[in-house]
Amino acid sequence: MEQVNQGVRETVYPQAAHTFYRKLSQIALSAVTPIAAVSVALACGAVLLWLNGFNGLDAITVMVFGSFQDMRAVGEILLKATPLILIGAGLCVAFRCSIWNIGAEGQLYAGAIAATLVGTSLDGLSVWIHAPLVMLAGALAGAAWAGIAGYLKVRFRASEIVTTIMLNYIALILTSYLVTGPMKDASAAYPQSARLVREAWTPRIVSDMRLHIGILIAVVLAVALYIFLQRSSRGFALRVVGLNPHAARYAGMDVARNVMVAICISGAMAGLAGAFEVAGVTHRLYQNISPGYGFEGIAVALLANNNPLAAILSGGLFATLRSGSEVLQITSQVPQVLVLVIQGIVILSVVAFAKLRDILRIVA
Amino acid sequence: MDDMMFLTFLATLMGAAWRLATPLIFASIGEVFSERAGVLNIGLEGTMLVGAFCGFATASATGSILIGLLAGILGGMAFGLLFALFTITIKADQIVVGAALNLLGMGLTAFLFRTYYVSTGKGIEIAQPVHIPFLSDLPFLGEAFFRQNLIVYSTILVTILAALVLYRTSFGLTLRAVGEHPKAVDVAGRNVAGYRYAAVLVGTGLAGLGGAFLTLGHSNQFVEGITSGRGFIALAVVVFARWSPTGAFFVSLLFGLFYALQLMLQAEASVVVPYQVLQALPYIMTIVTLIVVRGKGAAPSKLGQPYEMR
Incomplete structure (x- = not known):
C-alpha cells in the first residue's frame, strides 16, 4: 500500500508541475496580445501628437507614468479604475453571450439616479444598512435599464445595439430633467441634486483619501464573475448561447432566459458603478457624472479578451491612461479626448493581433 | 391656434422635417x-463625425462649401477604408470594429477641434436656400x-440614383447577391471582397456627406458630438x-418630422411638457420603430458575417 502511494505521488507531482508551467506559459502567451496592442496604440497616439506639433514621446510618457506622483495620486487612479473594472467585467459576461450591450453609460446613469433617490430620501438609518442599500438600488436600476433592451431583444428581436444606445440618450436626458426639475437642490444655482445623507455614503478606505471600498467590491465581483462564467452551469450555458444559439436551443437551453441573465448582469455592474460615483465620489447627482466610463468599459472588456479576471488589469490600465491624460492636459495643453483615440486604436490592434496569432498558429 | 396659424406651423414643420432628415437620408x-x-x-456615428469635421475644416480653409462637401465624403470614405480593411480583409468582428471606429471618430474629431478651432469660435457661411421662381413664392x-438649400434637394437625386444602381444595374444585382449568397458570386467568378469594399466605401462616403451637411448646410459650426446619435x-x-x-x-423623413416637432414645440410657449421629453422623442421613436417592425424580415441573410473562401 505504501509503495503504491509512493508511485502515485511520483507520477502525479511532475505532472502537476508540468500543467502548472503550461498554464503559466499560456497566461504569458495570452498577455502578449494586449501588451502589443496597447504599445501600438500608444505609438499611434505619439505620432498623432507629433503631427499636430506636440512632443509626442514626452506626452505619452506623461500619459503612462505621469499620474504616479504619490499615494494620493495612486488612490485617484484606483478611484477611476473602480467603475471601469465593474463595467468591464460586467460587459465580459454580456459579450461572451454575444449580447452587444453598448448601453453601459445609460445603465450607469440609471444606477446613479436610483442611488441618489435612496441616498437622499431615507433618513436615520445606520451606515451598515443605508450604504449597502444605495449600492443595491444602483445595481437593480442598472439591471432594469439593461433589462428593457434585453426584453425588446427576446420579445421583438429588436437589435440590442440600437436599443441600448437609444437608452443611453434617454437616461442622459432623464438625468438632465431630474437635476434641473424634480430632484434639483433648490438652494443651488447649478443643476444638481440634494446631497446624499452621510450614512448613505460609500465608506472610504483611508479617511483623508477619496478612494472608497468600491474598488475592493469591484475586484471581488470581477473574480466572482470569472468563477461564474468558467465554473457554473449557468455560466456555461451563457457561453454556449454566445457561441451558437441554435446549438444551445437544440441542447434544451432557454436562450431567451440566458440572454436576459447576461444583459442584466452587465447592467447591474454598470448600475453599481453609477451608485459608487454618486455615493462614493460626488455625493450628489450631476448631469455629467460620468466622463464616458460606459463606453470605455467596452474597450476594457475587449482588451481583457472578455475575461472578467483580466478586466481588473485592463480597467486599471485604462484608469492610469485617463489619469495621465488629465495631467497631460494641465502640463502640456494636450486635449484630454486623446484618450478616446487611444481606446479606439487599442480595440483595433487587439483585433488585428488576435487574427495575426490565428494565422501564425495555422502556419506553425 | 386658428386655422391660418396652424397652416403656417405645418408648413414650417414640413420644411424643417426635410432639412433635419437630410443627414439621416444620406447615412441610411x-x-x-x-x-x-x-x-x-x-461605426456610422464616428464616420458621420469625421465627415462633419472634414467638411467644416476644409470649408473654413477654402471658403467653398462644395469642396467642403467633397472633403466630408472623402473623410468618410477614408474611415470606411479602415473599416473595410479590418472587417473584410482581416475578417474581424464587424461590431467590435464598428465600436472602435465610433471611439476613434469621436476622439479624433474632438482632439483636432480642440487643438485648432475651439479658441477661434469662428463659424462658416453655410449653404443658403435657393429661390425657385414661382414655386418658392407659393x-x-x-x-x-x-x-x-441644394444639399437638401440633392437627397431626392441620391435616392433615385441609389435605387437605380441597386435594382437596375448588374453591379447592384451582384452587390445584393454578395449579401445573400456570397458563395454563388464567388463561384460565378466575381470578387466578393471587392464588392464588399465598394459597398462599404459608398456607404461611408454617403455617411460622411450626411455628417458634412450638419456643419455646411445646417449649423455653421462644428461641435463635439454634433451628430448626437444620428449614425445609430x-x-x-x-x-x-x-x-x-x-x-x-x-x-x-418621418424621423426628420420628430426632430422638427421637438425643436418647434420647444419654441412654442404654450407647450407645458418639459423640453427634455421632446428632446428624447427621436430616441424613443427609434425604439418604438424597432418594436413595430419586429424582427429581421427582409435582412440580407449573410448580414454581419465575413466571407471565407474555401
Whole structure:
C-alpha cells in the first residue's frame, strides 16, 4: 500500500508541475496580445501628437507614468479604475453571450439616479444598512435599464445595439430633467441634486483619501464573475448561447432566459458603478457624472479578451491612461479626448493581433 | 391656434422635417448599400463625425462649401477604408470594429477641434436656400417644400440614383447577391471582397456627406458630438425601411418630422411638457420603430458575417 502511494505521488507531482508551467506559459502567451496592442496604440497616439506639433514621446510618457506622483495620486487612479473594472467585467459576461450591450453609460446613469433617490430620501438609518442599500438600488436600476433592451431583444428581436444606445440618450436626458426639475437642490444655482445623507455614503478606505471600498467590491465581483462564467452551469450555458444559439436551443437551453441573465448582469455592474460615483465620489447627482466610463468599459472588456479576471488589469490600465491624460492636459495643453483615440486604436490592434496569432498558429 | 396659424406651423414643420432628415437620408441610404452587401457598419456615428469635421475644416480653409462637401465624403470614405480593411480583409468582428471606429471618430474629431478651432469660435457661411421662381413664392407649399438649400434637394437625386444602381444595374444585382449568397458570386467568378469594399466605401462616403451637411448646410459650426446619435438612428432607419433606398428616404423623413416637432414645440410657449421629453422623442421613436417592425424580415441573410473562401 505504501509503495503504491509512493508511485502515485511520483507520477502525479511532475505532472502537476508540468500543467502548472503550461498554464503559466499560456497566461504569458495570452498577455502578449494586449501588451502589443496597447504599445501600438500608444505609438499611434505619439505620432498623432507629433503631427499636430506636440512632443509626442514626452506626452505619452506623461500619459503612462505621469499620474504616479504619490499615494494620493495612486488612490485617484484606483478611484477611476473602480467603475471601469465593474463595467468591464460586467460587459465580459454580456459579450461572451454575444449580447452587444453598448448601453453601459445609460445603465450607469440609471444606477446613479436610483442611488441618489435612496441616498437622499431615507433618513436615520445606520451606515451598515443605508450604504449597502444605495449600492443595491444602483445595481437593480442598472439591471432594469439593461433589462428593457434585453426584453425588446427576446420579445421583438429588436437589435440590442440600437436599443441600448437609444437608452443611453434617454437616461442622459432623464438625468438632465431630474437635476434641473424634480430632484434639483433648490438652494443651488447649478443643476444638481440634494446631497446624499452621510450614512448613505460609500465608506472610504483611508479617511483623508477619496478612494472608497468600491474598488475592493469591484475586484471581488470581477473574480466572482470569472468563477461564474468558467465554473457554473449557468455560466456555461451563457457561453454556449454566445457561441451558437441554435446549438444551445437544440441542447434544451432557454436562450431567451440566458440572454436576459447576461444583459442584466452587465447592467447591474454598470448600475453599481453609477451608485459608487454618486455615493462614493460626488455625493450628489450631476448631469455629467460620468466622463464616458460606459463606453470605455467596452474597450476594457475587449482588451481583457472578455475575461472578467483580466478586466481588473485592463480597467486599471485604462484608469492610469485617463489619469495621465488629465495631467497631460494641465502640463502640456494636450486635449484630454486623446484618450478616446487611444481606446479606439487599442480595440483595433487587439483585433488585428488576435487574427495575426490565428494565422501564425495555422502556419506553425 | 386658428386655422391660418396652424397652416403656417405645418408648413414650417414640413420644411424643417426635410432639412433635419437630410443627414439621416444620406447615412441610411449609404448603410443600405453596405448592409445589402452583408456588412453591418455600426461605426456610422464616428464616420458621420469625421465627415462633419472634414467638411467644416476644409470649408473654413477654402471658403467653398462644395469642396467642403467633397472633403466630408472623402473623410468618410477614408474611415470606411479602415473599416473595410479590418472587417473584410482581416475578417474581424464587424461590431467590435464598428465600436472602435465610433471611439476613434469621436476622439479624433474632438482632439483636432480642440487643438485648432475651439479658441477661434469662428463659424462658416453655410449653404443658403435657393429661390425657385414661382414655386418658392407659393403659399404653404413654398415654405414646406421649395425653400431649401441644394444639399437638401440633392437627397431626392441620391435616392433615385441609389435605387437605380441597386435594382437596375448588374453591379447592384451582384452587390445584393454578395449579401445573400456570397458563395454563388464567388463561384460565378466575381470578387466578393471587392464588392464588399465598394459597398462599404459608398456607404461611408454617403455617411460622411450626411455628417458634412450638419456643419455646411445646417449649423455653421462644428461641435463635439454634433451628430448626437444620428449614425445609430440611421441603423434603425435601415431596418424600418426594409433595406430599400426609397424606404430609407421616407423613414428618414418621418424621423426628420420628430426632430422638427421637438425643436418647434420647444419654441412654442404654450407647450407645458418639459423640453427634455421632446428632446428624447427621436430616441424613443427609434425604439418604438424597432418594436413595430419586429424582427429581421427582409435582412440580407449573410448580414454581419465575413466571407471565407474555401
